[in-house]
Amino acid sequence: MPSLKDVQLKIQGVKKTKQITKAMGMVATSRLRGAQGAMEGFRPYAEKFSEVLGSLAEKAGDEASPLLIPKEAVKKIHVVLCTSDRGLCGGFNINLTDSVKKFIKSNPDPEVEYSFTCFGKKGRDWCRKNQYAIVEEHLGIVGSRFGFNVASTAGKKFVDGFLSDDYDEVYLVYSEFVSMAKQLPIMQKLLPIPPIEVEAEETTEKTEYLAEHICEPSADELLGELLPRNVYVQIYRGLLETSTSEHAARMSAMDNATKACNDMIDNLTLAYNKARQAAITADLMDIVGGAEALKG
Amino acid sequence: MAENIRLEVVTPEKSVVSEAAQIVMAPGTLGEFGVLSGHTPFLTTLKTGSLKYKDETGRERFVFLSGGFAEALPDRVTVLAESAERRVDIDIERAKAAAERAEKRMQSGSTDTDFIRAKAALLRAISRIQLAETR
Numbered sequence: 308m309p310s311l312k313d314v315q316l317k318i319q320g321v322k323k324t325k326q327i328t329k330a331m332g333m334v335a336t337s338r339l340r341g342a343q344g345a346m347e348g349f350r351p352y353a354e355k356f357s358e359v360l361g362s363l364a365e366k367a368g369d370e371a372s373p374l375l376i377p378k379e380a381v382k383k384i385h386v387v388l389c390t391s392d393r394g395l396c397g398g399f400n401i402n403l404t405d406s407v408k409k410f411i412k413s414n415p416d417p418e419v420e421y422s423f424t425c426f427g428k429k430g431r432d433w434c435r436k437n438q439y440a441i442v443e444e445h446l447g448i449v450g451s452r453f454g455f456n457v458a459s460t461a462g463k464k465f466v467d468g469f470l471s472d473d474y475d476e477v478y479l480v481y482s483e484f485v486s487m488a489k490q491l492p493i494m495q496k497l498l499p500i501p502p503i504e505v506e507a508e509e510t511t512e513k514t515e516y517l518a519e520h521i522c523e524p525s526a527d528e529l530l531g532e533l534l535p536r537n538v539y540v541q542i543y544r545g546l547l548e549t550s551t552s553e554h555a556a557r558m559s560a561m562d563n564a565t566k567a568c569n570d571m572i573d574n575l576t577l578a579y580n581k582a583r584q585a586a587i588t589a590d591l592m593d594i595v596g597g598a599e600a601l602k603g
Numbered sequence: 604m605a606e607n608i609r610l611e612v613v614t615p616e617k618s619v620v621s622e623a624a625q626i627v628m629a630p631g632t633l634g635e636f637g638v639l640s641g642h643t644p645f646l647t648t649l650k651t652g653s654l655k656y657k658d659e660t661g662r663e664r665f666v667f668l669s670g671g672f673a674e675a676l677p678d679r680v681t682v683l684a685e686s687a688e689r690r691v692d693i694d695i696e697r698a699k700a701a702a703e704r705a706e707k708r709m710q711s712g713s714t715d716t717d718f719i720r721a722k723a724a725l726l727r728a729i730s731r732i733q734l735a736e737t738r
Contacts, residue, residue: 348617355681455615455685523633523647532648543615
């Protein structure tokens with residue numbers, strides 16, 4: 308049986324923890340709003356971009372750019388891993404690193420070399436622990452405000468690496484923001500660029516007017532210009548999604564923690580009151596016992 | 604008077620311009636081009652420079668553009684740029700500082716890629732400054 312003092316201290320401790328988790332949850336909520344705003348702002352660009360790209364891809368040949376052609380032997384795989392910098396967000400980072408682990412395991416070829424570019428400290432730490440080669444690390448980006456240039460400078464290196472045969476394939480791992488309660492780890496192939504699919508319902512109308520498009524320079528050249536940018540767009544989107552997911556994950560983790568604190572405080576208060584009452588009863592027994600003894 | 608066309612300038616971060624325009628002049632890679640209502644469908648890459656358009660009231664407006672492409676359709680022009688700013692939003696001090704930095708890097712740059720990058724940065728800074736000063 309813990310003493311009264313112990314229980315009281317414990318209650319105070321849990322209350323302090325609750326204050327912290329609550330504050331962190333509130334910070335995550337406001338940051339989430341910012342991240343969602345950034346995602347909203349990006350949407351018109353992304354939509355227009357994929358529209359133009361899709362129609363261009365139809366027009367240009369399949370081999371318009373070396374970025375579209377898969378390498379014959381895949382020996383060097385580069386993974387772009389987007390995670391958060393900080394923890395306390397539930398299983399968020401574990402889910403991401405697990406999906407990488409699964410991917411590596413699913414590849415039966417033992418001679419494949421993996422290298423990593425890490426956005427976020429947690430992913431970097433994971434790579435270090437598992438002794439994967441880290442080509443580059445970018446900290447302080449996921450979860451804060453960042454510009455498109457972050458994605459384009461990083462993306463340029465992947466494109467160059469792919470063209471100079473340093474990488475045979477490049478993958479992007481990020482967390483998709485499905486809803487406040489759900490974030491999905493996604494593994495997406497960045498390079499070689501998978502065949503671009505045009506959404507079926509819109510195809511008919513679009514091909515009609517695009518057939519008349521004048522392109523300057525030629526459609527092939529234009530596509531060559533746009534494809535690397537498509538890689539940057541994907542990375543940027545991945546980073547935005549990961550940031551938003553991180554805040555959402557932290558929000559719900561902190562919410563749960565706050566609730567758990569409340570439960571603990573309730574239980575402890577109950578234990579405290581019980582102990583207090585037991586002490587009073589014992590004291591009373593003593594007094595009554597003493598009085599009886601004096602009477603006798 | 605010809606009908607107006609819809610001009611949209613979007614960057615990955617936000618939508619910069621979305622309004623009706625009488626005419627749009629944009630810096631294509633193969634030369635500057637102007638778009639009026641009823642233009643043939645047209646797709647081109649853009650170079651760093653300034654986009655000029657006349658709004659509904661006929662006032663000339665300028666937007667700085669870097670790295671992007673444009674699609675012209677009979678009733679609208681869409682510009683997708685990596686960065687874009689209206690002239691009033693250009694931060695001259697920042698552009699001047701960027702120009703200085705880029706010049707220094709061009710002098711001390713050890714590799715070719717450094718040089719090319721610094722040159723591109725300088726170009727961006729200079730066209731920002733030029734645009735901001737033509738009032």
